[in-house]
Amino acid sequence: MLKSRNLIEPMDLSVEELDEIFDLAEEIIKKPSEYSNICAGNLLATLFFEPSTRTRISFEAAMLKLGGKVIGFSEPTSSSIAKGESIADTVRTVSCYSDIIVMRHPKEGAPRIGTMVSEVPIINAGDGGHQHPTQTLTDLLTIRSLKGGFSNLTVGLCGDLMFGRTVHSLMKALSRYENITFILISPQELMIPEYVRKEVLRKNGIKYEEVRRIEEVIDKLDILYMTRVQKERFFNEEDYVRLKDHYILDNEKMALAKEDMIVMHPLPRVNEIAVEVDNDPRAIYFKQAKYGMYVRMALIIKLLGLD
């Protein structure tokens, strides 16, 4: 039963609960008109203590497409936080007006404070470099819809594997399925942290290899998950400049890949995928953004108990 639950981290949901959400998302994709008024009379509040365009718009679009309404703020300067109000007080007050709250905050664990005082479900839309569960849901729905399931897949993860939270969450979520192989493609400086190797890979007996070049392995992959090297993670400009263009996926490399491989990216993309790849049918990252909206629609319906 997902009604009235909170979603703070992807592992809050069991494999069965995830399937429930994905089943509903696929139903919505098939028959959107049947769901266009399901949330009428419900109000979603977006509390964005840190600016975000993509995630906020995706949530707002999701609620509006379900016939619900949206209130909220998109940066802390326009909220009572600027006057010194605590997170707890802000959430408690907003929960009096709304039916569900989506919250992003730069501090790790901030949405958990929200769950302690809120009368309505809280969805974490990103808490610093910590968790971003609806991105993981987006990635999983994309994989399930386009690859037919999660088992027996060889998944290549490329770019910043050290700081990329989406990569860590996705690996953790996929490690619950059968016969998954990870191929980790990154420069030495941006390899996955040891705790992921220990807690996710070795603990679950997952097959993996670590390589330096996309060309070496692209022909083996069912999925290539590209990530951006994020400037804000580096202490010095020199390292960032040296590493930012380390991996650029272009048509030449795509020519080596399987016919049915898919290229995913959490977006925004900078240089890591050449624009020429966008026209390749295997480049599905914009479709992935669309799946993100559908999975958020399904999540909202489930947490409100309207299905």
Added chain:
Amino acid sequence: MLVINSIEKGIVIDHITAGLGAKILNYLDIDTSEHTVAFIMNAPSKKYGRKDMIKINDVTDIDLSDLGLIDPKATVNVIENHKVVKKIRLEIPERVVDVIKCKNPRCVTSIERNAPHVFVLIDREEREYKCEYCDDIVSMKGDWQNEIMRKEWLRIKSRK
């Protein structure tokens, strides 16, 4: 041989691993209290060779179960009329609230006033705890002293 009189009413924290007594005193914020307190270091012990011991006079109604976080081997005896009326064997707590302070500067507890600091046991062997908000991990076996928050009950009582 150093002799410390028995107490009529109070608490005796016994079998403290030698060397941890001072840390427990620090945790209890005892230096601000007006109670009579005896602290014995390196007393001979049949069981452990050496042990520390703390006796606090005139206090019985307090919960010291979180002390297991610092030293799970210690025991707490409640004394009334010179007799032990209750013996508490300390255990490693599963969850502690406002005992360990999260040191992660990115954690929400660093900015949110009044947020309880909650840590959950994740590895009994290593005595590792995880912050319930940011997942930061601390080991109580390691250099943890600065992460322990001081209990304020004695201070509060002595101000009455």
